Structures are given as C-alpha cells and as structure tokens.
Amino acid sequence: MLGWTDDRLLADVLPKKEATALTKAFGYTTCQDLLEHTPRAWSRHGSGVLAEDAQEGDMITCVGEIMGVRHFNTRDGKGVIRVAINDGRTVFTASFFNSSYVGRVLREGSRAMFAGKLKFYRGEPQLQHPDFLILPRPGERAAGSASLKTLSLYGDPDELLRGLDHVPIYPATSRVASWRIMAAIRHILTTLPPVPEPLGEVPAGLISFDEAVRGIHFPGPEGPEPHLERLKYNEALTLGLVMALRRLETLRRHAPALAPVAEGHRARLLGDLPYELTAGQRTVIGEIAGDLSQGEPMSRLLQGEVGSGKTVVSLVAMLQAVDAGRQCAMLAPTEVLAVQHARTLTALLADAGVPVSVVPLTGSMPVAVKRQALLDIVSGQADIVVGTHAIIEDTVEFFDLGLVVVDEQHRFGVEQRARLRAKGREGQTPHLLVMTATPIPRTIAMTVFGDLEVSTLRELPGGRKPITSYVIPESKPDGIRWAINRIGREVEAGRQAYVVCPRIDGDGGVHQVYELLGHGPFRHFVVGYLHGRMSSEDKDHIMGRFAAGEIQILVATTVIEVGVDVPNATVMLIREAENFGVSQLHQLRGRVGRGGHASTCIFHTLHDNDGRIAGVAATTDGFQLAELDLIHRQEGDVLGTSQSGTARTVKLLNLIEDYALIERATHDATELVARHPLLAQRVVLEIDRTDREFLEKS
Known part of the structure; x- marks a missing residue:
C-alpha cells in the first residue's frame, strides 16, 4: 500500500476462529489483506447502502430502520414475524419463522443491520430469516442473532456498535457477515501503530495516510470521502511512479540519432x-x-x-x-x-x-x-x-x-x-x-x-464517407428483413458485405449462419466463411479471395477485426452485438467505409433497448466511444487487473470520475522521480511480482 505494509498474521492478532473464517472466506492471511477489504458502502442513520441495486439471489447486507413488526400464523400453524425495514431509499421485508426471540428484540423504531439472500415476491424485495444485529441507540442494548456471540470475542458489543457516525457495509459471504468483518477490522485498527507517511509529508490538501487507513473503515462526521480521496491518490501515485521510473530508465539508454536527410x-x-x-x-x-x-x-x-x-x-x-x-x-x-x-x-x-x-x-x-x-x-x-x-x-x-x-x-x-x-x-x-x-x-x-x-x-483522410449505423433487435422481424435486403441490394450493386458472428459453432455461429444465408436469401451470391480455427493457409486464401472480390459476402468471427483492407466492402451486419465490447464493435465497424462509398453497419441484438449498443451506433468518434467503454466496463478489466492480480494496486480509482486526481498524482510522481529516484524506487517495491508483470506488459 504505497510504501507501507502490515504483515502481521491474522492468526496472531485475531481470535483463532475468526482468523480461520476470514482466511477460508476470502483467502486473507495478513492484517493488511483485511485492511484493504474496504467497505462497499457506508450507512449514515440507516441510509444509502444500495439495497435496490442488488439482484435476486445476491447475499446483501443493509442497514435500516424498523418501520413495523407484524405477527401472524400460517395455515399450518407456524408463527411468522414480518418486519418492514426502510434503508432510506427502499422499503423491504424480513420474515422470521417460529422465533420468539426475534419478536422480543426487533422493535419499531430500532436501527439494525440485516444480512441474507435477496428474494422478490410480487416485485417486492424481501429477506427470509436473515442474520441481524441491532445498532444500539442511547438507552438501548446490542442484540442480534448468533453473530452477537462473535462480536463478544472482541469485547463489549455495545461499545463496538454505539456511536458509529457511518456504519461500514463490507462485501461479505453467507458464512462471514459484514459486521463480523467490521469487528475484526476494528480490532486490528486498535492494535495498529501510527501509519507513517510513505513520502515523508502529507500531500497538500489531503488527509494523512494514517487517518485514511483508519477512516476508510470508520469515518467520523466528515464521512468517507476525504479518506477515499487519499487512498485513491496513493493508488494513482503508485502507478505514476512506476511509469515515471520506466521513463527515466529509458532515458538512460542510448539510441542512434537519426536526423532527417534533406535529399533522402x-x-x-x-x-x-x-x-x-x-x-x-x-x-x-x-x-x-x-x-x-x-x-x-x-x-x-x-x-x-x-x-x-x-x-x-x-x-x-x-x-x-x-x-x-x-x-x-x-x-x-x-x-x-x-x-x-x-x-x-x-x-x-x-x-x-x-x-x-x-x-x-x-x-x-x-x-x-x-x-x-x-x-x-x-x-x-x-x-x-x-x-x-x-x-x-x-x-x-x-x-x-x-x-x-x-x-x-x-x-x-x-x-x-x-x-x-x-x-x-x-x-x-x-x-x-x-x-x-x-x-x-x-x-x-x-x-x-x-x-x-x-x-x-483524429482526422480521417479526404474521400472517406461516413458510416451510418442502425440497431435492430431480434424482436423486430421487419427490421431483420430490412437488414437482409440491405445487404442484398449492396451486393447487387457490385459491393461486398461482412456478417460477423459471436461464435463458430452452435446457434448463431459462423457455420450455421453461413448455411442459412448461403442456401437461403443469398443463394445467388458467392458466400464464404472465416474463423480462427481455420489454418493460416485457409484464412489467407479466403481473405485473398474476398479482397479480390471473388467472395461477395463473408461470414466471419472477429478474426476480421484486424484484417485486410477491402475498400469495396460497404455493409456489415454484426449479430448479437451485445456479446462484443464497445471498442471491438468500433473496430469491426471500421472494416467498412474504407473506400469512397457510403457504408452501413447494422447491430443486431437479442435484447430490446440496449443502451450500450445504442451508444455505439450514435457516434463513430472513437474517442467518445473509448470513454463509453470505460463507463460500461469494470476499471479492473480495462487495466487488465482481473488476469494479473493488480486489483490490489488499482482498487478504488474510478477511471471516469477521478481524472483530476490521476492527473495530479501523475504530475507529483514525475516530480518525485526527478528529485528522489531512489525514494520512488523504494516506495514502489511493494508492488508484488504479478502486478509488476502486468505493468511491464502494458
């Protein structure tokens, strides 16, 4: 974590049972592992923990005020307690069966955390027999399901829970609830000595590193924002230092000076x-x-x-x-x-x-x-x-x-x-x-x-005609017929077409679509197919025939994304466009419109009203689409972190919203490397081997 680590073993700091449970649930073994398990949300006075953003079947943790408690019996005589909960944005219910204890401790007006599997009944969200933990107000005592015994391992639950300005809500599992993680982290923080500033001084306008490490979990009245900002800055600075050091290393090498020759x-x-x-x-x-x-x-x-x-x-x-x-x-x-x-x-x-x-x-x-x-x-x-x-x-x-x-x-x-x-x-x-x-x-x-x-x-050379894009859902058969007819008209006019499929085999695959089109609406044309399992010789042969105009319609996978230049290709149909990324769709579309003819790209979708595909169709500006891509993808995927392990290095940064912070950190990193390259090298040594491999491969 930018020049600082807490390598104490969880087993040496936490009760053995708790350390084992956290390792089994998340793979964590050190205190730093757990301290980097940051909350997904913070609840202030029971609001804003995003219960309505969850999907059915998700394990959710939420904080809410109990609006009402109703007791009734089912037809077979089972006692049911149904509790109405308001988390500040959503009202949902929690049902408990044959539990007199729940009826005694869950009371209207109390505030509590609930954790369980989300279900929907007639469109209404509900939890069935969730774990719960009452957050005591003045004059109240802590109470809850079996998890309260776990909290007791760390001392008095009332002392742990009372007076929290913002209750942290952690990514949790069915076996390790959010409040169990909260109690473990709180205990670790009480045993943690002051965290030193990795660069020796607090960056201007930001809080100290020590405050951020602690406040990201338990913010005061100021809320989590200043703590998040400091930790995001550290992430951006770490990346900036790696890049600045690499630039410095390049400048230390020697290259042949190749000045332009006037008559060459x-x-x-x-x-x-x-x-x-x-x-x-x-x-x-x-x-x-x-x-x-x-x-x-x-x-x-x-x-x-x-x-x-x-x-x-x-x-x-x-x-x-x-x-x-x-x-x-x-x-x-x-x-x-x-x-x-x-x-x-x-x-x-x-x-x-x-x-x-x-x-x-x-x-x-x-x-x-x-x-x-x-x-x-x-x-x-x-x-x-x-x-x-x-x-x-x-x-x-x-x-x-x-x-x-x-x-x-x-x-x-x-x-x-x-x-x-x-x-x-x-x-x-x-x-x-x-x-x-x-x-x-x-x-x-x-x-x-x-x-x-x-x-x-940014400019395209003169003579290139714009590409007109359309989105046609599978549910609109008239649109599908129009797309087929449009391809046919272009080919009859002497042009060529691509049909892109998301797979080779199976329903909607290259082989099936090739057979359907080649023996159906395009039986009078020369139709070919191309995919990645073909040999290099066969691929080259097919692409050569298409480039020469011998094949009029090419059914292919994304193997044509980076391929030959065919100026005569003026129409492309991309089937099941939702299976492709924004940048990939833009790259594919760029295969047409390369000559002096007006061109068309048709995005076929299996779903109606796909906003992402509509966004691609609305513009051919690749730079706008790059930003759209970033919005619709997880930042970790964009950075390649899901494969490399770099999620530990880039975890909190939002690559859309945090531009100003990244820009500042990049500038600061450049200055630091210029002034203190050895300090910069020491600070980034904490990036583990897989992270370094990812950064090197970038």
Whole structure:
C-alpha cells in the first residue's frame, strides 16, 4: 500500500476462529489483506447502502430502520414475524419463522443491520430469516442473532456498535457477515501503530495516510470521502511512479540519432505522395522526426482511428531511419496483416520511386524463402522487415536495427517488444513506435501507458464517407428483413458485405449462419466463411479471395477485426452485438467505409433497448466511444487487473470520475522521480511480482 505494509498474521492478532473464517472466506492471511477489504458502502442513520441495486439471489447486507413488526400464523400453524425495514431509499421485508426471540428484540423504531439472500415476491424485495444485529441507540442494548456471540470475542458489543457516525457495509459471504468483518477490522485498527507517511509529508490538501487507513473503515462526521480521496491518490501515485521510473530508465539508454536527410528517401516519399497529408499527420510526423533525432530511445504511442493514416506516418519514420543507414522492423499481430502491410509499404514506395527494400517474414513461409529473408536481414540488404512473432525469434539477426514499429500494440507484451529492441547493435536501443486503432481514454493513457509519449490522429483522410449505423433487435422481424435486403441490394450493386458472428459453432455461429444465408436469401451470391480455427493457409486464401472480390459476402468471427483492407466492402451486419465490447464493435465497424462509398453497419441484438449498443451506433468518434467503454466496463478489466492480480494496486480509482486526481498524482510522481529516484524506487517495491508483470506488459 504505497510504501507501507502490515504483515502481521491474522492468526496472531485475531481470535483463532475468526482468523480461520476470514482466511477460508476470502483467502486473507495478513492484517493488511483485511485492511484493504474496504467497505462497499457506508450507512449514515440507516441510509444509502444500495439495497435496490442488488439482484435476486445476491447475499446483501443493509442497514435500516424498523418501520413495523407484524405477527401472524400460517395455515399450518407456524408463527411468522414480518418486519418492514426502510434503508432510506427502499422499503423491504424480513420474515422470521417460529422465533420468539426475534419478536422480543426487533422493535419499531430500532436501527439494525440485516444480512441474507435477496428474494422478490410480487416485485417486492424481501429477506427470509436473515442474520441481524441491532445498532444500539442511547438507552438501548446490542442484540442480534448468533453473530452477537462473535462480536463478544472482541469485547463489549455495545461499545463496538454505539456511536458509529457511518456504519461500514463490507462485501461479505453467507458464512462471514459484514459486521463480523467490521469487528475484526476494528480490532486490528486498535492494535495498529501510527501509519507513517510513505513520502515523508502529507500531500497538500489531503488527509494523512494514517487517518485514511483508519477512516476508510470508520469515518467520523466528515464521512468517507476525504479518506477515499487519499487512498485513491496513493493508488494513482503508485502507478505514476512506476511509469515515471520506466521513463527515466529509458532515458538512460542510448539510441542512434537519426536526423532527417534533406535529399533522402523520406523527402522523396513526402514529395511524391498522391494525396495531401492531414494536418494531424504532418504534426505527428514532426513529433516523431524530433524524437528520432535524439540520442535517447524514442518511446511513442500513435493512436488513431482505422483509416486515419497511421501506416504512412510509420513509413515516413522508417525512411528517416533508412536514410541514416539503419534497418527497421514492423511487428504485426497476424500473418494476414503482416503480408498486407508489406504489400502496402511496397506499393507506396514503388509509386514514389523510392528504392527501399521491404522483406516480409512469417512463420508459414517456405523454408527457402525464409532462409533468403534471414540472409537479407543479417546482411543489411533488407531495409524494412515486416513480420509476425517470427521476427522476434533468436534465429533472426539484424545488421543494424534502428527503429521498431509495433502495430496493434495491445496484442503484444512488453517482453516481446523488449526482445525485438534487444536486436539492436551492442550498447544501443532502437527507437520504438507503437500504434493502435483503439483510442485510449485519457486516464488509461496516463496510468497504463504513462511511460510513452502519445500522438493522436483524429482526422480521417479526404474521400472517406461516413458510416451510418442502425440497431435492430431480434424482436423486430421487419427490421431483420430490412437488414437482409440491405445487404442484398449492396451486393447487387457490385459491393461486398461482412456478417460477423459471436461464435463458430452452435446457434448463431459462423457455420450455421453461413448455411442459412448461403442456401437461403443469398443463394445467388458467392458466400464464404472465416474463423480462427481455420489454418493460416485457409484464412489467407479466403481473405485473398474476398479482397479480390471473388467472395461477395463473408461470414466471419472477429478474426476480421484486424484484417485486410477491402475498400469495396460497404455493409456489415454484426449479430448479437451485445456479446462484443464497445471498442471491438468500433473496430469491426471500421472494416467498412474504407473506400469512397457510403457504408452501413447494422447491430443486431437479442435484447430490446440496449443502451450500450445504442451508444455505439450514435457516434463513430472513437474517442467518445473509448470513454463509453470505460463507463460500461469494470476499471479492473480495462487495466487488465482481473488476469494479473493488480486489483490490489488499482482498487478504488474510478477511471471516469477521478481524472483530476490521476492527473495530479501523475504530475507529483514525475516530480518525485526527478528529485528522489531512489525514494520512488523504494516506495514502489511493494508492488508484488504479478502486478509488476502486468505493468511491464502494458
């Protein structure tokens, strides 16, 4: 937790039974584990704990005032006590069977915590025989179900529960209730010595770290907000320090200084392009030229929409390196894309009369062709090498590598980029340009990609027509017929179409949809299919036929998300669009509209009124959609934490709402690394190995 740990074992601080229960329920073994189990809500005077946000079957904990207690008997003579509870926003009921004790202690006007499985009866929320704990007011005594005995392990329950300004509500289980966690944390905090400031002083305008660690669980009248703000700042600062240290480490390396040559290949290409560069392209080309001219390695991220002109920008950068006598490597995620890039670059160079060699290198190349490619690379005959993971292999040696370009950077880990950059000459690190067609929200750019300078292409080159999007639910058969007819009209007009499916097999899968369409409404057209289980040769063959116009309608999975450029494709139908992420839908949609023809994307959904899909259809601005993506996804998933364990490092930050705080922490981290790099390194040592792996792979 930013330079501070509490490694005391739970078993050494808590009653043995409680330590065992917490370890079994949550896997926690140390006091810090439990202190980082922060409340999901805080109830002040019995309000605001989000009971109405839960789903049926969820284990919920809520605090409320008892509005009434009713006693009655069922037909078979069982005594029932039904308690009406108001949590400040929702009125719900709790039912107890054959419990005279409940009837004595639960009284109208009392305030209590309830924990149990949520059910709905005629639309009304209710709990059946929940655990409960009365929160005593002046003159009242603590009372409750069996959990009260657990609280007694920590002392007088009245003393524990009375006078809480805000009652913490913790993520709990059916066996370990929220108040049991609360009692354990309270006990740990009473034994915890003052928590030191990791940076030596309290950041201006924030509370102390010690106050935050304690107040996040038991805030006073001020509420949890100032405690949350300080802990969020610590999380953002931790990430900022890691990125600032990585930037510092990069600056300590040496790279070849590749100044532009006035009469070189770069200048010739720029002078002979058949179209006008956008203002954004010219700006980014200037930024990259400045970086390449320095003796420190460039580390730059170029983000831009599909079709915004990233490829030509990267070619200009590569020619700047070639002019300086260096080689370039372009890494692509698939063989299809690597071959396309090689062809595109070769065509651009040929059109401008630039005598620079482009050599593809992929795993499936014939042995003789691959052997010749390797010879060209090691001898320096190959100026630009375009390939897949094959170019990272130990057998590939460069004569003098000066620039590495990585396309669709999210498909590669940092260790893969590092292996490629290690192929430079002894003592020198090649420059690095990574590219993505998935726009990155500002907070992600600061936290996950904070070690990279960021360039952005927002304009689309002239001639591209806008894409019109529609949402059609399965429940609207007229809409489905319209979509089929629209595809048919486009194909009859000489255009091509994609139909994207969320799966390969089964209902709604590629194989089924291919059969239904190919033998049904599109039986007079040439229909093909494509998916990830096909061999590389078959995939290349199908994509080649589609690119050549031999296949009119292609039924595929998201394998086409990053694929060949087919300007003649003008319509796409995405089936069951709710199965795809916002960014993925935007990437898929970008496969059409790449020529000079008006284009259409149709989002089919199984559900009516899907707000997320409607949001995607409403705009083609990838930067707006990146923010929408962040809203609809858990921040941990965006950061990759669910796979890496980094949830312990980034747990409280909200990547939409906390932009100002992240910006401040990033600035503070940069300043701290500049002033005290050793202190910064010591502070971030607490990030565990899996967290470091995640951050490195970002």
